[in-house]
Amino acid sequence: MTDYRKLFDLTGKTAVVLGAASGIGKSSAEALAALGASVLCADWSLDGAQETVSAIRASGGSADAASCDAASAADVASLAKIARQIFPRLDIAVTTPGLNIRKTILDYTEEDLDRVINLNIKGTVWFFQAFGRIMVEQKVGSLIACSSVRAVTIEPGLAVYGSTKAAIGLLVQGFASEVGRHGVRVNAIAPSIVETALTAPFKQRPDIYNLYAGHTVFNRWSSADEVATAVAYLASDAASYVSGSTLFVDGGWTAVDGPPTGLTQLAK
Numbered sequence: 110m111t112d113y114r115k116l117f118d119l120t121g122k123t124a125v126v127l128g129a130a131s132g133i134g135k136s137s138a139e140a141l142a143a144l145g146a147s148v149l150c151a152d153w154s155l156d157g158a159q160e161t162v163s164a165i166r167a168s169g170g171s172a173d174a175a176s177c178d179a180a181s182a183a184d185v186a187s188l189a190k191i192a193r194q195i196f197p198r199l200d201i202a203v204t205t206p207g208l209n210i211r212k213t214i215l216d217y218t219e220e221d222l223d224r225v226i227n228l229n230i231k232g233t234v235w236f237f238q239a240f241g242r243i244m245v246e247q248k249v250g251s252l253i254a255c256s257s258v259r260a261v262t263i264e265p266g267l268a269v270y271g272s273t274k275a276a277i278g279l280l281v282q283g284f285a286s287e288v289g290r291h292g293v294r295v296n297a298i299a300p301s302i303v304e305t306a307l308t309a310p311f312k313q314r315p316d317i318y319n320l321y322a323g324h325t326v327f328n329r330w331s332s333a334d335e336v337a338t339a340v341a342y343l344a345s346d347a348a349s350y351v352s353g354s355t356l357f358v359d360g361g362w363t364a365v366d367g368p369p370t371g372l373t374q375l376a377k
C-alpha cells in the first residue's frame with residue numbers, strides 16, 4: 110500500500126519562504142519546518158525573519174534567516190543565490206508578500222499603481238524566475254504563490270489589488286505549463302479573511318470584522334495556520350499531481366454570496 114503518511118512528510122526537504130516574518134508566511138515557514146523541512150525564512154524585515162527562525166529552532170526545527178525585498182528582482186536573485194549556497198537542493202519555494210492600496214480607480218495615482226504592480230505581479234515573476242530556474246535545473250520542485258478571493262470576487266476599492274491577484278492565478282497557470290515537463294509544480298493559495306498583522310486594523314471595527322466573517326460559511330475569520338496547512342499540502346509529495354491550481358482556503362467565501370437569508374425556515 111502507498112505510504113500516505115510519508116507523502117505529507119517533509120523530512121529532508123528544503124524550503125524558502127519569502128514573507129516569513131508575519132502572518133501567512135510566518136505560519137507557512139513554521140508548518141513546513143514542523144513537518145521536517147529546513148527553511149530559509151526571508152523577509153524585508155530581517156529582525157522579523159530572525160524571530161521566526163528562533164521560534165522554529167525553539168521547537169526543534171531547522172531554519173535560517175535572510176533579508177529580501179520581494180519587489181526587487183536583484184534582491185530575489187540574491188536570495189536564490191543564498192538558497193543555492195546553503196541547500197544542496199531546493200524542494201519548496203513560497204512567496205506571500207502582497208500590497209493592497211484600497212482606493213477607487215478614480216483615486217488611484219500612478220505611484221499607487223506602480224507600487225501594487227511592482228510587488229504583486231512583478232515580484233511574483235521575479236520569484237518564479239529565480240527559484241523556477243533552480244528547480245528546472247534539478248528537475249524537481251514546488252513553487253507556491255499567494256493569491257486571494259479578490260482574484261474572483263471584488264468590493265469597491267479593491268479593483269487594482271484584485272486584478273493583480275487574478276494575474277497571479279494566470280502566472281501560476283502559465284508557469285505551470287512551462288515547467289511541468291521539468292518536474293516542477295506551480296500553485297497558489299487564495300485566502301479570504303485571515304487574522305494577521307495586515308488585517309489587524311479591522312479588528313478595531315466590529316461592524317467590518319463581522320461583515321467579513323459573515324461572507325464565510327463558518328461565520329468566522331481563519332487563522333494563518335489554517336492557510337499554512339494548505340501551503341504545506343501543496344509543498345508536499347501528497348500534491349504530486351497538482352499544478353497550475355489556485356487552492357481557495359476561504360471558508361466557503363467564493364462558494365456563497367452572502368449569509369443565510371432564513372428563507373429555508375419560511376418554506377417549512
Ligand SMILES: NC(=O)c1ccc[n+]([C@@H]2O[C@H](COP(=O)([O-])OP(=O)(O)OC[C@H]3O[C@@H](n4cnc5c(N)ncnc54)[C@H](O)[C@@H]3O)[C@@H](O)[C@H]2O)c1
Pocket residue numbers: 127128129130131132133134151152153154157177178179180205206207208209228255256257258299300301302303304305306307308
Ligand atoms: N490576511 C488576509 O486576510 C489575506 C487575505 C487574502 C490574501 N492575503 C494575501 O496574503 C499575503 C500575506 O498576507 P498576510 O496577511 O500574511 O500579511 P502580513 O502583513 O501579516 O505579512 C506579510 C509579510 O510580508 C512582508 N513583506 C511585505 N512587503 C514585503 C516586501 N516588499 N519584501 C519582502 N517582504 C515583504 C512583511 O514584512 C510581512 O512579514 C498577501 O499577499 C495578501 O495579499 C491576505
